[in-house]
Amino acid sequence: MDKIKEAADLILKSKKVFALTGAGISTDSGIPDFRSSTGYYSKMDPALALSKDRLLNHPEIFYKEGYKILEDLNDQEPNGGHKALAKLEKLGYLSGIITQNIDNLHAKAGSKNIYEVHGETRGTHCMKCGKExxxxxxxxxxxxGEIPPKCDECGGTIRPNVVMFGDMMPDDFERGARELDNTDTLIVVGSSLTVSPVNFLPNYVDHLIIINNDPTPMDRQADVVIHENSTIVLQEILKEIESRK
Incomplete structure (x- = not known):
């Protein structure tokens, strides 16, 4: 496929390449994306289900709805797309990943330099004393039946390390954005690029590769656009790059 070769060409001639990933990269791991008709939010309002207000003020509802999403994400395994990005990093062609996902799959796949701008579901912390x-x-x-769950040290409320609606963005967002200041090419994978402030990040780079099943608002600005399954596309790009070594 010509677009695979174009993407590989751009990656190979770039001094620094980063990836930005969204829910679409994880659908082949059995995780429905968040905004499709079959996604997590087709049956609930995300601004309520995963909101800080509900977590703090209506924990009995939070642990029936929003928490179930986090619990499900915690049990999944990486697919070939996650592994292809990890291999590109290991080979020195990818400097790191900024991800909107909270499923931990990039870490499980072996990626090292990851900026989780919406948090993660590996850990939790006490909101009072900070114990992890x-x-x-x-x-x-x-x-x-301990709802909300309490800290063994101080009795404070334990919460997930996930950025809820109403939370401030974590340090990973600023750190990831700074990484893009001197990045030549950004590979956007499985993101609709409709969620702020992450959708502004592609503006930081000179070159864009977009891999997503559906069109995005940034397609016109991209050097290469591939509307196909991200697992297959990333594996093909990796294969093309490896064939030129």
């Missing part, structure tokens, strides 16, 4: 716990501890407490 693995997600499994929260799960155990919730299964025992």
């Amino acid at each position: 716990y693995p997600f499994a501890v929260m799960r155990e407490k919730v299964e025992k």
Whole structure:
């Protein structure tokens, strides 16, 4: 496919390449994306289900709805797309990943330099004393009916390390944005590029590769646009790059 070769050409001639990933890269891992007709939010309002207000003021509802999404994400495994990006980083062609995803799959696939701009579901922390716990501890407490789950040290409320609606963006967002200041090419994978402030990040770079099933608002500005399955496309790009070594 010519577009695969074009993408590989651009990656190989760039001094610094980063990836920006959204929910679409994880659908082949069995995770429905967040905004399609079959996605997580087709049955609930995300601004409520995963909101800071509901977490703090209506925990009994949060742990029936929003928490179930986080629990599901915590149990999935990376697919060939995640692994292809990890291999590109290992080979020195990719400097890192900025991800909107909270599913931990880039880390599980072996990627090292990851900026999780919406948080992650590996851990939790006490909102009072800051003590950190693995997600499994929260799960155990919730299964025992401890809602909201409490800190063993100070009795404060334990919450997931996920950016809820109403939360401030984490340091990873600013750090990731700074990485793009001297990045030549950004590979956007599986993102609709409709969620702020992440959708502004492609404006930081000179060259764009967009891999997404559906059109995005940035398609016109991209050097290469591929509207196909991201797992297959990333594996093909990796294969093309490896064939030129």
